Amino acid sequence: MATTQVLEQEQELTPERLIEDYKTLKRARQHSSMASANWVTVLAHECEAYAVFNRTVPPNERRPLKESLGMLFAEGNDQARAIKRDLLDAGYEVEGAEDQMAWPRYQITGRQDLKIRRPGTKRGVNAEIKSCSPFTFDSINSVADLRHHKWSFVRKWDRQVCLYMVLQSVSRYWLILKNKSTGAIKIIEYTLGDEELQVAEALIGKAERVNRLVQIAQMPGAEQKLSDPDVCGECEFLHVCLPEMEFGPGAKVLTEESASELAQKTERLLELRPLAKEYEALDDELKEEVKALCADGSEQVVYGDYVATVKRIQVNGSPEKVVPAKPGYVQQRVTFIRAAAP
Ligand code: SF4
Structure with a gap:
């Protein structure tokens, strides 16, 4: 048994x-x-x-x-x-x-x-x-x-x-x-x-x-x-x-012992990097979509559990004597929040 x-x-x-x-x-x-x-x-x-x-x-x-x-x-x-x-x-x-x-x-x-x-x-x-x-x-x-x-x-x-x-x-x-x-x-x-x-x-x-x-x-x-x-x-x-990578003349080479924590953090950073790029691409894409939806002057878009807010900030132009002079423009900042509990 x-x-x-x-x-x-x-x-x-x-x-x-x-x-x-x-x-x-x-x-x-x-x-x-x-x-x-x-x-x-x-x-x-x-x-x-x-x-x-x-x-x-x-x-x-x-x-x-x-x-x-x-x-x-x-x-x-x-x-x-x-x-x-x-x-x-x-x-x-x-x-x-x-x-x-x-x-x-x-x-x-x-x-x-x-x-x-x-x-x-x-x-x-x-x-x-x-x-x-x-x-x-x-x-x-x-x-x-x-x-x-x-x-x-x-x-x-x-x-x-x-x-x-x-x-x-x-x-x-x-x-x-x-x-x-x-x-x-x-x-x-x-x-x-x-x-x-x-x-x-x-x-x-x-x-x-x-x-x-x-x-x-x-x-x-x-x-x-x-x-x-x-x-x-x-x-x-x-x-x-063993390809030759470019290390500048001022490079400081650490010992294995002193580098271990740094190496672990770097490894994690590199693991996250593709996600960061994906995040940036999606962030840009979403913000452009929200700006297009608010082109009529609206300030918020509400959809599903989310609210996107467009804040318009007047950016002053640079003075004429600065060459080349930059004209002022309205900067639009878009932020997202989850309106409902996950
Ligand atoms: S140069 Fe880089 S990619 Fe090419 S074989 Fe060597 S390690 Fe691999």
């Missing part, structure tokens, strides 16, 4: 158990293997050295991906699978997305993209699916938005698509974007033009340089390293690459 009770206790399902099993599944879906060729996604990375290390550093010698980052990648793949399922349910013919394709001449491999066809229409379209936050989703409405986006991971999507178009000799391509919050989708249509060719040629040139280094077993030089603290800090090859 006692043995049965112990067994039952051991087998009881707990939230922790389920969450751990879920994470294990997601981890298992992240492939980490030694690349024998240049993956399109890796060539699209801004750092050339990264592409060399991806082919020369064994997985067990890499820094582990942050768990949150790994989950994010797995989520992206799941969203792509979900769209494919939805399109099939909507009666479309959808091929690909599971197989690998290869261009041996440049030692490039990539995942087969989707080929979408609507029964009764003349031709199908090659497509790539990406899912993103509502703010990223709203910020992308054209190829130019992707190409010049402030986030490097978005610019990477553009490079990927350009390379796929050239390697597959297709002149038309869709990037299907999914808003992870609302489920809405939008399509950015690509047509192969001079700019797309240039982007793809740059990546093919990068593949050829990487191939040469791998062949002669030579590590990348400093000029091939991105050496950007923002990107390198997350890089799985940082400890192998």
Whole structure:
């Protein structure tokens, strides 16, 4: 009897158990293997050295991906699978997305993209699916938005698509974007033009340089390293690459002991930074919407549990003799409060 009770206790399902099993599944879906060729996604990375290390550093010698980052990648793949399922349910013919394709001449491999066809229409379209936050989703409405986006991971999507178009000799391509919050989708249509060719040629040139280094077993030089603290800090090859970061001549290097608290706080700060950027973007967007709603002179907007207040402050212009003179203007400050208890 006692043995049965112990067994039952051991087998009881707990939230922790389920969450751990879920994470294990997601981890298992992240492939980490030694690349024998240049993956399109890796060539699209801004750092050339990264592409060399991806082919020369064994997985067990890499820094582990942050768990949150790994989950994010797995989520992206799941969203792509979900769209494919939805399109099939909507009666479309959808091929690909599971197989690998290869261009041996440049030692490039990539995942087969989707080929979408609507029964009764003349031709199908090659497509790539990406899912993103509502703010990223709203910020992308054209190829130019992707190409010049402030986030490097978005610019990477553009490079990927350009390379796929050239390697597959297709002149038309869709990037299907999914808003992870609302489920809405939008399509950015690509047509192969001079700019797309240039982007793809740059990546093919990068593949050829990487191939040469791998062949002669030579590590990348400093000029091939991105050496950007923002990107390198997350890089799985940082400890192998040891990129030269710019420390000014007046830099003070602390000992490990005296730096530990500072390092912990800095780590937390960097964790919060993406949220801060998201906060700023949303803050700007909301305030502009409220100002537009109050363009008729209203001072408050009441909606749901919230009240937004617009305060107009007269800002005096600078005197004429200050060059250039600045005219006065009315500054509008918007504040939000929750009117009801949460
Ligand atoms: S650490 Fe920086 S420079 Fe080195 S491979 Fe990674 S991204 Fe490139």
